[in-house]
Amino acid sequence: MYEHLLLQEEGGIALLSINNPKSLNALNSATLQELNDCLKSLQVRKDIRVVIVTGAGPKAFVAGADISEMVNATPAEGRAMALLADEAFSRLEKMPQVTIAAVNGYALGGGCELAMACDIRIAAESAVFGQPECGLGILPGFGGTQRLARLVGKGRAKELIFTCDRIDAQEAYRIGLANKVVAKDALLDECRAMAGRILSKGSYAISLAKASIESGMDTDLASGLGLEATNFGLSFATHDKKEGMTAFLEKRPADLTDF
Ligand code: DAK
Numbered sequence: 001m002y003e004h005l006l007l008q009e010e011g012g013i014a015l016l017s018i019n020n021p022k023s024l025n026a027l028n029s030a031t032l033q034e035l036n037d038c039l040k041s042l043q044v045r046k047d048i049r050v051v052i053v054t055g056a057g058p059k060a061f062v063a064g065a066d067i068s069e070m071v072n073a074t075p076a077e078g079r080a081m082a083l084l085a086d087e088a089f090s091r092l093e094k095m096p097q098v099t100i101a102a103v104n105g106y107a108l109g110g111g112c113e114l115a116m117a118c119d120i121r122i123a124a125e126s127a128v129f130g131q132p133e134c135g136l137g138i139l140p141g142f143g144g145t146q147r148l149a150r151l152v153g154k155g156r157a158k159e160l161i162f163t164c165d166r167i168d169a170q171e172a173y174r175i176g177l178a179n180k181v182v183a184k185d186a187l188l189d190e191c192r193a194m195a196g197r198i199l200s201k202g203s204y205a206i207s208l209a210k211a212s213i214e215s216g217m218d219t220d221l222a223s224g225l226g227l228e229a230t231n232f233g234l235s236f237a238t239h240d241k242k243e244g245m246t247a248f249l250e251k252r253p254a255d256l257t258d259f
Contacts, residue, residue, distance in 0.1 A: 002019075002034045002038065003030065003034065004018065004019055004020055004028075004030055004031035004034050004035075005017065005018060005019055005031070005034050005035065005038055006019045006056060007038060009048065011199075012047060012048060012049045012050065012195075012199050013048070013049070013050045013051075013052060013192060013195045013199070014042055014048045014050070014051045014052070014097075015052045015054065015188070016035075016038060016042075016051055016052065016053050016054070017053075017054050017055060017056045018031060018035070018053075018054075018055050018056065018061075018062050018114075019056040020056075020066075021055075021056050021057030021059075021060070023063070023066060023068070024055075024057075024059055024060035024062075024063035024105075024106055025055040025056060025057065025060045025061065025062045025063060025111070026062070026063050026064055026065065026066040026067070026068075027062055027064070027065050027066055027085070027110045027111070027114070028065075028066035028069045029069065029080075029081055029084065031066075032081065032084045032085050032088055033084060035088045036084060036087050036088035036091065039051075039088060039091045039092060039095060040091065042095070042097065043091065043095040043096065043097065045097075046259050048097060049097055049098065049198070049199055049203045049259060050097055050098045050099075050100065050195040050198055050199060051092075051095070051097050051098070051099045051100070052099075052100045052101075052102050052188070052191045052192070052195065053092070053099060053100070053101050053102065053114065053115075053118055054101070054102035054103075054104055054187075054188070054191075055104055055105060055111075057105075058104075058105070059105045059106065060104075060105040060106040060107075060111070061101070061102075061103045061104050061105050061106060061107040061111050061114075061115060061127065062106070062107060062108075062110060062111030062114055062115075063106045063108050063109075063111055064108045064109030064110045064111050064132070065081070065085075065109055065110040065141075065142070067136070078141075082141050082142070085110065085113075085141075085142040085143075086142070086143070089113065089114065089117035089142060089143055090117070092114075092117040092118055093117050093118075093119075093214060094211070094214060096203075096207035096210070096211075096259070097207075098119050098120070098195070098198050098206060098210065099117075099118040099119045099120070100118060100119065100120045100121075100122060100191050100194065100195060101114070101115035101118035101120070101121045101122070102122055102124075102187050102188055102191045103115050103121055103122065103123040103124065103127040103129070103169075103178065104124050104126070104127065104184065104187055105124065105126055105127060105128065106127075106128050107127060107128065107129050107130075108128070108129070108130045108131075108132055108166070109130075109131060109132055109133055109140065109142075109144075110142045112129050112130060112131055112144065112148075113131075113140060113142035113143050113144045113147065114142070115129075116143065116144070116147040116148060116151060116177075117143060117147065119210065120179050120194070121172075121177065121178045121179055122178070122179060122180045122181075122182060122187065122190055122191050122194065123169040123172055123173065123178040123180070123181050123182070124169065124181075124182060124183070124184040124187045125169050125170075125181060125182070125183055125184055126169070126184050127168070127169040127172065127178070127181075128166050128167070128168060128169075129166065129167050129168075129169075129172045129177055129178075130160065130164065130165060130166035130167060131144050131148065131160055131161045131164065132164045132166075133161075133164075134161060134162060134164055135164045139161070140161060144161065145157070145161065148160065148161065148177075150217065151176060151177055152175045152176050152177055156175050169181040200256075201256065202235075202238075202240040202241075202244060202256040202258060203256070203258065203259040204235070204238055204240055204258035204259050205235050205238070205240060205241075205256075205258075207259070208231040208232075208234060208235055209231075211231065212224070212227055212228045212231050215227055216228065238258045239257060239258050240254075240256045240257065240258040243255055243256060243257075244256055
């Protein structure tokens with residue numbers, strides 16, 4: 001169905017692999033278009049509650065935007081590519097499903113930016129993160145200047161972007177870029193296990209919490225707290241709230257079904 005993506009679905013989880021292994025999963029325009037289309041179709045699915053994003057092949061998550069396509073691109077083509085990536089990456093960030101990046105190797109440039117657009121990053125020990133754009137005469141353009149600074153702070157983001165230094169999984173974990181580091185062979189199992197724990201909770205409540213965090217980070221504390229209060233109120237209108245609290249009081253497992 002897709003030329004540049006693989007999509008597998010099982011038990012409420014979609015595993016979406018960027019599939020250009022010959023170029024270490026570099027993101028060309030066609031891949032970005034497919035990614036956006038695929039996310040658009042997943043975001044309205046009630047039966048999919050977690051999306052795991054990874055890279056096909058043994059070496060790379062995504063080694064960046066496709067340099068062979070960019071080398072001769074005009075400013076207008078560059079802008080079109082940026083708008084497409086912005087749309088796809090923002091969709092990941094805002095979709096009601098939880099998104100987990102399974103970073104299985106190089107996550108450079110646009111690859112690091114793709115991982116950062118996901119809610120959670122689990123890194124294999126072999127993962128390598130970096131923003132090499134300034135060495136190519138451009139700057140991070142798929143959200144890197146914004147999302148990296150928000151995740152690891154302004155000082156560390158500037159150091160990584162200005163030096164183009166690559167960092168390993170442990171360093172990414174130390175600075176808060178990766179949530180967790182696991183053995184390479186355990187990566188997908190670990191992501192699925194975390195997805196399982198998330199799936200056992202209230203999916204609709206999680207989607208409200210995600211929206212509160214995402215919108216709240218873009219505003220001041222008072223407005224963010226107002227948004228949280230609104231979403232908190234909304235959660236009181238759900239079956240899950242009634243069921244979750246009743247199950248607690250009746251000392252039985254809750255059957256949470258809203259999404
Ligand atoms: N693009 C195209 N091809 C790539 C690629 C990339 N980003 N990365 C690797 N490849 C290709 C290599 O050219 C090579 O192809 P063949 O020679 O086999 O045909 C193949 O993948 C295997 O790569 P290597 O032979 O280089 O493998 P190594 O193990 O020796 O090295 C590496 C792995 C990941 C360290 C190295 O491949 C590397 O440094 N890759 C480039 C990493 C990089 O600089 N990535 C950042 C790209 S810049 C935009 C917004 C954002 C962006 C662009 C535009 N707009 C607003 C328009 C984002 C820019 C970036 O991401």
